[in-house]
Amino acid sequence: MKALSFSEIETVRGRFMLLFHDGGIYEIFFPGTAPPLHCERRPLPWPGLERELQRYLKGQQPAWDDYPLDMSGYPPFTRSLLSAVRRIPYGETRSYREVAAEAGSPRAWRAAGQALKANRHPLLVPCHRVIRSDGRPGGFSGPPGWKEMLLHLELVN
């Protein structure tokens, strides 16, 4: 893998940390969740992305579908599942069953949860749009409350 750098994005919801290299974004950290990063700090190679993130957290629909993600390290099913999740339109939700089917394994809903747990690209891969079909809370790997907050942000508009 290429050498990683990091960058910070200041938003109304706090300071996000992005790990990236020239080929794409490797990982995104919610405010306060980044481990100590001992690589170089440098500006993002994709100038529009910072603005899209700030727009999104202020309730505007983002246009970030085409920014490159570094999916290395994800197993095959996880890759296709995350790609399927990325195609969920802004403001819509899907069940675990639906995204698993979209990823090509209609019976792998349980594995879909495992794959989402491994998601290094929250927001850009909108895992918060995947909810349980029975309406119970469901899970989220980010900080408590963020899933609900992001859904509310999108559904209000």
Next chain:
DNA sequence: ATTAATAGCGGCA
């Protein structure tokens, strides 16, 4: 190398 556990779901009693 094998087994358990997991961000879930629907069927069936």
Next chain:
DNA sequence: TGCCGCTATTAAT
């Protein structure tokens, strides 16, 4: 209501 099996992946034994 409770039990069962199901899939892909990781963690534990």
